[in-house]
Amino acid sequence: VSGWVRASGVLWRNALDGAVVLPPDAAEPLVLNAPGAALWALLEEPYELDDAATTLATAAGVDVNRVANDIATLLRDLNDAGAVGYQP
Amino acid sequence: MTGRNGADLLRAVAAHGLAGADVPLVDEPLDDEAWNRLLARVTAERLQGQLAAAVSVDALPATHRQREETAQTHAAAMATCLALDRLLCDIDEEFEAAHIPMRVLKGSSFAHLDYGDPAVRAYGDVDVLVPSKHLEQAVAVLLAAGCHRQVPELRPGFDRRFAKSLTLAVSDGYEIDLHRTLALEPFGLGIDTDDLWDAGEPFVVGGRTLLALPAEQRLLHACYHAALDNNPPRLLPLRDVAQLVLEGVADPDRVLVLADRWGGAAAVAQAIQLAWSTFGVSDVVHLSEWAKRYRPGPKEARTLLVHTAIGRRHAQKAMAALSFINGVETKAAYLRALLFPQREFLRQRGVGHGAWLRQGTRSLLGGRSHRRRHA
Numbered sequence A: 001v002s003g004w005v006r007a008s009g010v011l012w013r014n015a016l017d018g019a020v021v022l023p024p025d026a027a028e029p030l031v032l033n034a035p036g037a038a039l040w041a042l043l044e045e046p047y048e049l050d051d052a053a054t055t056l057a058t059a060a061g062v063d064v065n066r067v068a069n070d071i072a073t074l075l076r077d078l079n080d081a082g083a084v085g086y087q088p
Numbered sequence B: 001m002t003g004r005n006g007a008d009l010l011r012a013v014a015a016h017g018l019a020g021a022d023v024p025l026v027d028e029p030l031d032d033e034a035w036n037r038l039l040a041r042v043t044a045e046r047l048q049g050q051l052a053a054a055v056s057v058d059a060l061p062a063t064h065r066q067r068e069e070t071a072q073t074h075a076a077a078m079a080t081c082l083a084l085d086r087l088l089c090d091i092d093e094e095f096e097a098a099h100i101p102m103r104v105l106k107g108s109s110f111a112h113l114d115y116g117d118p119a120v121r122a123y124g125d126v127d128v129l130v131p132s133k134h135l136e137q138a139v140a141v142l143l144a145a146g147c148h149r150q151v152p153e154l155r156p157g158f159d160r161r162f163a164k165s166l167t168l169a170v171s172d173g174y175e176i177d178l179h180r181t182l183a184l185e186p187f188g189l190g191i192d193t194d195d196l197w198d199a200g201e202p203f204v205v206g207g208r209t210l211l212a213l214p215a216e217q218r219l220l221h222a223c224y225h226a227a228l229d230n231n232p233p234r235l236l237p238l239r240d241v242a243q244l245v246l247e248g249v250a251d252p253d254r255v256l257v258l259a260d261r262w263g264g265a266a267a268v269a270q271a272i273q274l275a276w277s278t279f280g281v282s283d284v285v286h287l288s289e290w291a292k293r294y295r296p297g298p299k300e301a302r303t304l305l306v307h308t309a310i311g312r313r314h315a316q317k318a319m320a321a322l323s324f325i326n327g328v329e330t331k332a333a334y335l336r337a338l339l340f341p342q343r344e345f346l347r348q349r350g351v352g353h354g355a356w357l358r359q360g361t362r363s364l365l366g367g368r369s370h371r372r373r374h375a
Helices: A034-042 A049-060 A064-081 B006-015 B032-044 B048-056 B064-097 B107-113 B132-144 B158-162 B193-197 B215-228 B235-247 B252-261 B265-279 B286-293 B298-308 B314-324 B328-339 B343-349 B353-373
Strands: A003-006 A011-015 A018-022 A030-032 A084-087 B103-105 B126-129 B165-169 B175-179 B201-205 B208-212
Touching: A003 A049, A011 A034, A011 B064, A018 A034, A018 B064, A030 A034, A030 A064, A034 A049, A034 A064, A049 A064, A064 A084, B006 B032, B006 B048, B006 B235, B006 B265, B032 B048, B032 B064, B048 B064, B064 B107, B064 B126, B064 B132, B064 B201, B064 B208, B103 B107, B107 B126, B107 B201, B107 B208, B107 B215, B107 B235, B132 B158, B132 B165, B132 B175, B158 B328, B215 B235, B215 B252, B215 B265, B215 B298, B235 B265, B252 B265, B252 B286, B265 B286, B265 B298, B298 B314, B314 B328, B343 B353
Parallel strands: B103 B208, B126 B175
Antiparallel strands: A003 A084, A011 A018, A018 A030, B103 B126, B165 B175, B201 B208
């Protein structure tokens, strides 16, 4: 199954209203807010960007177009930090 | 503002989420002074996980600022835990390469195996167990990896034969407690270390499978730590005891067999009794009933007193430990190490040999006069 997924070796914990994520080679952890943590929970399994946006928008009861850009930005940040990767 | 005093409130935070506990929290947010005091004590006692859990479900009502501060404090504690988990995985990898068996103790293993969510259990160092015969090799591996030892060995070979653990510092400020057993002497010497190497219980950290002690040995370790390592006992270790007992994973009959074999039943009973009374646990389970009824024999009571009484010195504990050491030659080796530490040890402590002996003598005489006063 292809899609964005948590990187191998990433460490994380639930936080109050979010999550704390430590990518394999990072010196500092990332602190995700509630929407970020919702995406993080989803990425336990591979998700395409559009599917992730639809799933999260449906769960939050908002239009997918409102969240798609935010999710794309967050995914890019997580990827840059080494917390997620794209599984072809 | 509430009428609850700080100690009661801290106890209530520590008990949050514990089945059967009866330590009520508050009905409305604390005022700034009480909140700041609580937050400082929560941080000092590593109860950030319990606080965040209580705030998240409004069991502890919080203002917006208090909720923000809880989130920040908890996130900082979790960042430390993640860094320690990474260190743990690195150690496991190093030891695996060197063919050194390892078990994870306390913090990370309790968090992953004994609490529903590891975010509820914060910790501040790494504790691992290696077999006595691999202890020196394990130290060498960690030194080669850049760790440094804080206190030199008392005498060559002492750690492998008699010590509970030794501490190694990591360059980023974290510490590794490298154990060969679970408690200081005298109790530590009663533990049959072969029992610690029953099949370990696996848990996964960052994709790596680590091994913890089996549930029964984990519970016994929690009890030893809660009853023996701090006086007065600290809340988080007591919470661990209550958590592990009530979780019911450990077979109580096996726990009692091991406690008896290790000569540690008095410490185990004390820890469970303390946990039950501290958190007002109403649930009666096999182990809590046993702990309530347990009456230590005279030797056990003396050993427990030596270990836990405030002001007791290491020399007194060491003398009590002699009764747990089998064989004249082994007793002699133990005493020789205590009386004649190697120079490097004394230099690090900043004392000469004469001063070391005088300290030990004063400590022992102090113990005798203490006993006389209370006779």
